[in-house]
Amino acid sequence: MSVSPEITFRTTLSNLRTNLRASPDILNDPDILLTLLKPVFISIVEIIQKNASVLDESIDEFTESLCFETSFRILESIEKHDLLIDLPQVARFVANESSVLYSITGVVDVLDTEHRTKRIAAAFLGALFYLLTCKTS
Amino acid sequence: MERTLRLVEIQQSVLPEDDWLIGITDLSYFKGIGFSMPVSFDDTYFILGEDPLLRGGQGYTDIILESGDDECISFEAADSEDDPLLASGTDYSGVSLSAHDREESGGLHPDLVEDELQFSMGSSWDRQNLFAFIPGVFYCSSHNTSVDGILIEVTQSEILGMELSSFRTEAIRSFDISRGISVDDSGKTEAVEMSIEDLGQFKAGLSASLTESLTSSMTDIEVSSYEDLAFSRETEVAQYLSGMFSLDDLKRAYVSDAILIGQMMTLLHDIETNGLYPKFKIYVRNNKYPKGHVVEVRYRTLDTILHLGNGHGIECPLEVDVELQMLKLSFAKLIGDGKEVDIESAILDIYEYIRSVLSYKPSKKEIMKLIFQEGLG
Numbered sequence: 001m002s003v004s005p006e007i008t009f010r011t012t013l014s015n016l017r018t019n020l021r022a023s024p025d026i027l028n029d030p031d032i033l034l035t036l037l038k039p040v041f042i043s044i045v046e047i048i049q050k051n052a053s054v055l056d057e058s059i060d061e062f063t064e065s066l067c068f069e070t071s072f073r074i075l076e077s078i079e080k081h082d083l084l085i086d087l088p089q090v091a092r093f094v095a096n097e098s099s100v101l102y103s104i105t106g107v108v109d110v111l112d113t114e115h116r117t118k119r120i121a122a123a124f125l126g127a128l129f130y131l132l133t134c135k136t137s
Numbered sequence: 138m139e140r141t142l143r144l145v146e147i148q149q150s151v152l153p154e155d156d157w158l159i160g161i162t163d164l165s166y167f168k169g170i171g172f173s174m175p176v177s178f179d180d181t182y183f184i185l186g187e188d189p190l191l192r193g194g195q196g197y198t199d200i201i202l203e204s205g206d207d208e209c210i211s212f213e214a215a216d217s218e219d220d221p222l223l224a225s226g227t228d229y230s231g232v233s234l235s236a237h238d239r240e241e242s243g244g245l246h247p248d249l250v251e252d253e254l255q256f257s258m259g260s261s262w263d264r265q266n267l268f269a270f271i272p273g274v275f276y277c278s279s280h281n282t283s284v285d286g287i288l289i290e291v292t293q294s295e296i297l298g299m300e301l302s303s304f305r306t307e308a309i310r311s312f313d314i315s316r317g318i319s320v321d322d323s324g325k326t327e328a329v330e331m332s333i334e335d336l337g338q339f340k341a342g343l344s345a346s347l348t349e350s351l352t353s354s355m356t357d358i359e360v361s362s363y364e365d366l367a368f369s370r371e372t373e374v375a376q377y378l379s380g381m382f383s384l385d386d387l388k389r390a391y392v393s394d395a396i397l398i399g400q401m402m403t404l405l406h407d408i409e410t411n412g413l414y415p416k417f418k419i420y421v422r423n424n425k426y427p428k429g430h431v432v433e434v435r436y437r438t439l440d441t442i443l444h445l446g447n448g449h450g451i452e453c454p455l456e457v458d459v460e461l462q463m464l465k466l467s468f469a470k471l472i473g474d475g476k477e478v479d480i481e482s483a484i485l486d487i488y489e490y491i492r493s494v495l496s497y498k499p500s501k502k503e504i505m506k507l508i509f510q511e512g513l514g
Contacts, residue, residue: 096153098370122368126375133379
């Protein structure tokens with residue numbers, strides 16, 4: 001029996017939040033941090049794909065909002081919510097650089113509509129990772 | 138408060154291939170973004186019968202609001218919710234009031250008709266959403282044109298239990314930087330002047346070294362489709378950026394990036410070619426145009442200078458409903474005398490200011506020097 005993406009989302013998100021609060025050291029270990037972060041955003045993509053027909057034209061907007069809200073909850077759990085204001089810009093930067101990489105490495109088929117949801121979620125994942133780990137000067 | 142021109146980006150979507158809006162404006166004018174709730178055409182203003190002080194005089198309200206047997210005639214809009222045929226009906230209460238006014242004061246006043254039409258259309262407007270407004274010279278990629286300002290209706294909708302807002306303040310950012318950043322082949326970062334001469338340098342800089350370091354680390358992996366990647370590109374980019382830049386430096390790098398530079402150059406080229414004259418166009422995103430639309434406008438203040446009149450306010454000949462929306466908005470100006478301004482005066486004020494620090498036809502170089510000047514916060 002498969003578990004619905006909504007449930008996966010809820011459990012992976014609370015798992016991440018619990019871990020971040022319990023041991024802030026995770027922030028210094030990119031591999032562990034990513035193993036905790038990735039499933040949250042992958043389940044977001046699954047939720048969107050499952051409801052694609054209902055979302056219809058609002059699909060991109062919904063994906064961005066869900067990623068934004070989710071990022072907020074994650075940042076909030078370690079009291080870094082003031083970084084939220086920079087999230088859209090960092091997400092755009094990550095998406096910019098990734099799109100350059102996609103075209104250079106010859107993976108051009110990702111630039112079509114089918115992959116938009118994934119690329120949006122991935123950009124937010126990257127941005128959130130950056131905000132959680134960047135040096136604060 | 139000190140006035141400064143800044144490069145401002147309005148992010149429509151996180152994906153870079155989508156529409157973009159970039160412009161030059163003075164954000165201190167509204168202290169950020171101008172917000173306005175439309176001034177309501179509330180018809181309770183016109184139910185005067187209840188107040189004894191407003192009855193029995195010589196004003197036209199008597200004649201209309203009271204019938205012979207001293208009873209108020211109430212003007213009620215038809216209950217449009219029950220009857221779909223009446224849903225788009227006009228509310229005539231306002232019209233009849235003013236129609237009598239004209240008769241009583243002798244003769245027709247054709248010049249008033251337009252205002253009354255607006256009034257009656259406006260009074261049937263029940264949506265009252267907040268509007269966000271930024272005057273300034275903006276370039277809008279979806280329409281390949283410059284506009285005089287950006288007007289966004291803040292609409293909320295709910296889908297699958299999530300509130301979607303058409304506008305978030307985080308989507309608007311100004312670049313308060315005086316220097317950019319470049320990355321050389323060895324991955325060393327260096328601050329560079331934001332000037333045309335140095336643009337080529339950082340155009341290649343960041344993306345190239347990023348690509349090199351990533352492609353070299355990925356040669357072993359056979360990448361054929363996105364499915365195999367599962368977010369790996371984005372996480373690698375994020376890891377690379379995290380090791381390389383602090384948040385402040387990241388913002389500099391963002392401006393130095395080829396994509397933003399390309400957009401900025403399009404804007405600067407447009408200004409250099411066409412000069413700092415009003416474009417008579419405004420980018421509007423509202424309920425009617427959720428994906429954004431450029432509307433043609435006219436400024437009565439400018440028109441009446443030629444005709445020696447005293448009209449003011451924005452005109453939008455092809456889109457009467459947008460004109461009505463725009464005329465109802467008023468924003469608190471936070472610079473100078475701090476009064477309320479409408480869209481038209483805000484746009485003309487900003488143009489006046491930009492031209493006072495630049496000129497009518499500034500060069501790219503002059504604009505760059507000004508928007509990236511140092512020591513301003």
